[in-house]
Amino acid sequence: MLFTVDAEGYSIEIGSLLDGSFDSLMIDNYSESKKIIVVDENTNEFCLDYLITNFDCLKEAEVIMIPAGEENKLLDICAQVWLTWDEYKITRSDVVVNLGGGMITDIGGFMASLYMRGIDFINIPTSLLSMVDASVGGKTGVDHGGIKNLIGVFSNPKAVFIDPLFLSTLPEGEFYSGFAEMLKHGLIVSPTHWYELSALNDVQQEINERHIYSSIVIKNEIVHQDPFEKDERKKLNFGHTIGHALESYFLEKDPISHGYAVILGVLCESFISFKRNYITMDEFSEIERVIVKHYQLIDLSSEDYTEIIRYMKSDKKNRNNKIFGVLLIGIGEAIINKEYTTNEITDAFDYLNRVYSELNN
Ligand SMILES: NC(=O)c1ccc[n+]([C@@H]2O[C@H](COP(=O)([O-])OP(=O)(O)OC[C@H]3O[C@@H](n4cnc5c(N)ncnc54)[C@H](O)[C@@H]3O)[C@@H](O)[C@H]2O)c1
Structure with missing residues (x-):
């Protein structure tokens, strides 16, 4: 069965690539074009064969392989790839197919959007996180100076094709990284989605196309209301004020996945919401309960606290040394532009450490 979501100027298909419109899109629009497939080492190994074997239109495609990992989502890598595209004599009528996780859809979309002032790109996300989040919504970009997504552009793909088959080779930790963003979608706007997901036990086995579809519908609806993140879209940043700072801080030491950083941020920002009486003790x-059931927590030192808060203050979304974020006012309801005090963040980290000790001693 195929699910389809209409996004701003493009469509998102969820279901087997073989049943969907990928082939006809390529034949109708790009039969004379050069095709470039952007992969990382892992999607090169686990996903590329499937695509090339099943679609004749890609038999002659040039494959660009980028080293895997967030630490490679960099302008230097783009500069090298652009030189290769020069050698391939890529023109504006050619097309880039991004086959990978959020790192690849972010950097691949960014490279395509800037090259020759923009060439078409199509996303085929292969991680759960890129399926439900990164490949949808038009944000592309790279990290710079140690700051996540500092350089980027809003630019929509021509289409997104989500085939859950690719999830079969995704490592477990990466799977739960994507699940974190799905839980967040439920918490910010949809109690139904939250309660459906929170009832899952063996998430990897039980998650299905309909859950993925529901998450995408939520993200797409928010992006539709506010494509350039003036207000409503900021809700998607729930868990990210603290999450991004954790991710940036650990990137230099011992990288943690985006979704894992986000779920720790979700827990801390829920704690702040609770402490302000925005949500009840039961909520x-x-x-x-749900987060601890699926995720190991983390033990932070006071030295970590200082550095992580420093990252929050330098986040591009913050200003005047103040820290702003999103808080919950219920399960399925969020409120934006809330300032967090340093004390509140420190209390949330203390809480994280307390739960970590209780669970590990
Ligand atoms: N643009 C947006 O709106 C948006 C939203 C959320 C996150 N992001 C970005 O997305 C990135 C995180 O995405 P991610 O978690 O997918 O990271 P990722 O792309 O680094 O993928 C995680 C790991 O899984 C591997 N992988 C991916 N698909 C696989 C498969 N099918 N089989 C085996 N291995 C596979 C990758 O090679 C990588 O090692 C971050 O850069 C984040 O900033 C962007």
Whole structure:
């Protein structure tokens, strides 16, 4: 069965690539074009064969392989790839197919959007996180100076094709990284989605196309209301004020996945919401129960606290040394532009450490 979502100027298909419109899109629009497939080492190994074997239109495609990992989502890599595209004599009528996780859809979309002031690109996300989040919504970009997504452009793909088959080779930790963003979607706007996901036990086995579809519908609806993140879209940043700072901080030491950083941020920002009486004890306990069921927590030192807060203050979304974020006012309801004090963040980290000790001693 195929699910389809209409996004701003492009469509998102969820279901087997073989049943969908990928082939006809390529034949109708790009039969004379050069095709470039952007992969990383892992999607080169696990996903590329499937695509090339099943679609004749890609038999002659040039494959660009980028080293895997967030630490490679960099302008230097783009500069090297652009030189290769020069050698291939890529023109504006050619097309880039991004086959990978969020790192590849972010950097691949960014490279395509800037090259010759923009060539078409299509996303085929292969991680759960890129399926439900990164490949949808038009944000492309790279990290710079140690700051996540500092350089980027809003630019929509021509289409997104989501085939859950690719999830079969995704490592477990990466799977839960994507699940974190799905839980977040439920918490910010949809109690139904939250309760459906929170009832899953063996998430990897039980998750299905309909869950993925529901998450995409939520993200797409928010992006539709506010494509350039003036207000409503900021809700998607729930968990990210603290999450991004954790991700940036650990990137230099011992990288943690985007979704894992986000779920720790979700827990801390839910704690702040609870402490402000925005959500009840029962609501907070329910959030804690689900997160602790699926995720190992982390033990932070006071040195870590200082550095992570420093990252928050330098986040591009913040200003005047103040830290702003999104808080919950219920399960399925969020409120934007809330300032967090350093004390509140420190208390949330203390809480994280307390739960970590209780669970590990
Ligand atoms: N643009 C947006 O709106 C948006 C939203 C959320 C996250 N992001 C970005 O997405 C990135 C995180 O995405 P991610 O978690 O997918 O990271 P990722 O792309 O680094 O993928 C995680 C790991 O899984 C591997 N992988 C991917 N698909 C695989 C498969 N099918 N089989 C085996 N291995 C596979 C990758 O090679 C990588 O090692 C971050 O850069 C984040 O900033 C962007």
